[in-house]
Amino acid sequence: MGRLILAPFVLFACGVLASCKDKTQSSEPPATPAPSAPAQAQTAAPAAVTSPGQPTSANTEPAASSKPAAKSNASAPPVAPVAPPASQSVAGLPDVDPHKTRGSKSAPIVMEVFSDFQCPACKQLYLGTTHQLTDNYISTGKVFAIHRDFPLPGHAYSRIAARYGRAAAQLGKLEQVEQVLFQNQEKWEQTGDVDGTVASAFAPAEMNKIRALANSPAIDAAIEKDIALGKNYGVNQTPTTVIHYKGQTYPVAGVVSYDVLRSFVDQLLSSK
């Protein structure tokens, strides 16, 4: 009888041992990954993601018009037509806009981050986790990151922000536009002044190009492609990170801390 009472503690101990083993593995430098490109995603399981009653759910009705803020655009001088965003298939994934990626295309792990500039959790993920991930895994060629636009209809200005974000990315300014939009999220979501927020980070000439691009139907079409892809994965909440490794797909919804994400990435890289 006494031995039976000890059983759960033995089970806990087994778990702790397994935990220690995994931590040891993750603390070791990962083996140099083979430059194998992940195959087309095999979605693990359809994620019929719905969160009733939540304003950030993709199923919620639009809260406001998603047309671009016309106030500043109207005063913008005419700019020469700009080429629509080119998308291509990278690492077996469709519709990858090279301007919205970070890292090496031959990295063993591909992360698609479905994000909404007006979503507070996306800001938290970007400011807390993405920066460290960029420094330690993306710039070292272990992770290839793709930013996917997933503006939720319940957010009044997220579509406009996505347009500006995508437009700035076409000029190679993805990092700057993400910084300015996320860091000033509380301000522009109150006023709706996405244009002014983005303008504060760019020179006037550059801003005019961004404005012209943001109004281009091609930008809208590219955003729609990202949304369609996300829905294909079962995404309808943000942020959702879809991690691809060796043909397997691991969707992770919500904010995750860098330490825990690092452990997962190390596990993937050290797995056979």
Add this chain to the structure above:
Amino acid sequence: MMQSSPFTLSRLIIWAGRLVLAGIFIYAGYAKLFLPNMASHPPVGVALSLFALQVDSYQILPPWGVYWVAHTLPFVEIGLGLLLLIGWQLRVWATLVSLVITGFFVAVVRSYAMGLQINCGCFANPEPLTIATVIRDGLLAALAITMTVLAFREARQPHPWATAQ
């Protein structure tokens, strides 16, 4: 010939609770370890690290707590499920199951109330945390607590074979 014990409502609930909760616990632990919903099954270490990401998304525990829970919970679930099925020392295991499942319920209610857009992580699949998850966990917690209370009450009564004489 030995008489079977009388099958009262209380015993029916205990049996149902044992079978339902044992099945759920064993499957939940197995799913977290082996990811049966995936096309190809990754190593257990990867599965546990993936589960750690889901635990982390609840934003309740610090990273060390997340690792600890993620790497022990699946084993505990399987162990408790098997012990519930066996039925020996039922009151002890039923109490533990009630505590664990009440913990799940509290975590789910908190996350839902905070509006966190996360997956439940209950069965290691991308199941969103919705009001349906809250209700399901609440019902399971109620079943576990009822089963535990009834198991304690039954233990206080004389053995059914003794009273049936």
